[in-house]
Amino acid sequence: MKATTNPFTRGYTQLSYRRVLLVTYADDCPPSYQTLHTSQEHLQDHEIQLFPCVFCDSFTLILEGQSVPEELSEQCQSNGQVRDVLYEVRAVDDGKLIHVGDTPTAEGAQALIRVLSFQTGHYSRSWEISTSHLTPRAFERLQRFAESSTQIGLEFECFLLTDSDSVGCKLYNTPWTDENLLPTENITAAELRQQQLNLGLPESLVNVLFLASQADIRFLVFDPSAPVLENLPLLHTAPKLSIVGPVSPHSSAL
Structure with missing residues (x-):
């Protein structure tokens, strides 16, 4: 993408x-x-x-x-x-x-x-964003993966947040680039993307995961009531809130 x-x-x-x-x-x-x-x-x-x-x-x-x-x-x-x-x-x-x-x-x-470079910690490596950045089918597919005990692999796993309708993703070996993946996983970014698509992950979900990985994000939470992220495509009705830049501790980039 x-x-x-x-x-x-x-x-x-x-x-x-x-x-x-x-x-x-x-x-x-x-x-x-x-x-x-x-x-x-x-x-x-x-x-x-x-x-x-x-x-x-x-x-x-x-x-x-x-x-x-x-x-x-x-x-x-x-x-x-x-x-x-x-x-x-x-x-x-x-x-x-x-x-x-x-x-x-x-x-x-x-x-x-x-x-x-925040070498004593990692800035904005955890994000909560609106499910409006996924198609309804993609979010449903993500929920099913999170509900299943089967390990997905392919450099991420997902989980449910029991007190909300949110689904979280833990990304591994970021960023997903050839330079980073080849020495550790013996796979290119294009090959990883294709394997995720072959697994049945909708393209809208793969696109968001890859963007997050390339910014070295490790945790990504999709929540129906979370703000939308500016410059990230909306794929169905979105809330009015929006993330436009560096955030406070109470907003979406944790």
Whole structure:
């Protein structure tokens, strides 16, 4: 199933950092953010900061005190000076690589990534959403699976919530991607999807489970009275409530 935006995704993904150099050159030009050539990545910050440099669109070289091949330095037509060394934190948001912020040290960047990635816990890995995102047939099929003592397998199992008309799903080995499934389960995401369909799972249910899995959701509860999730298709009459973003402890993303 193709989707431009996964409605289960919350916050930044694929957080990373890199060292960048704040370089000044011509008086009438703004500072430029550059990266070192791979041959000089071993240099410590104090061996870079406030040193003169040469650079091009692809990389920067520190010449003072360094042995640089002439054919490499000749690629750099601009002269400048490294005014500062920064550690840029980047992330993917809505499929696009964005700049999150800068820190003065690698340790600071790593700490920021730990905070933003919630490595001390998992943000929005449990969701309660409206059954309106399933066809009536799909929800009935899910209820029957939950009532049965038979293990479904295929990377999830379901259960009934006895005090309501809700059905929960526990997803395993998320995200359901080739990169994650092949090493552990020796199966591709497409093969898993087809096996679920072959088992008799309606396509509307498989679609929702796959979207949730790709956002690394582990628990998904379908409740007739729960809010609908924005940007997730409605397949029959929906309640008026809606989830539109990060939620409070009393709303649907737990």
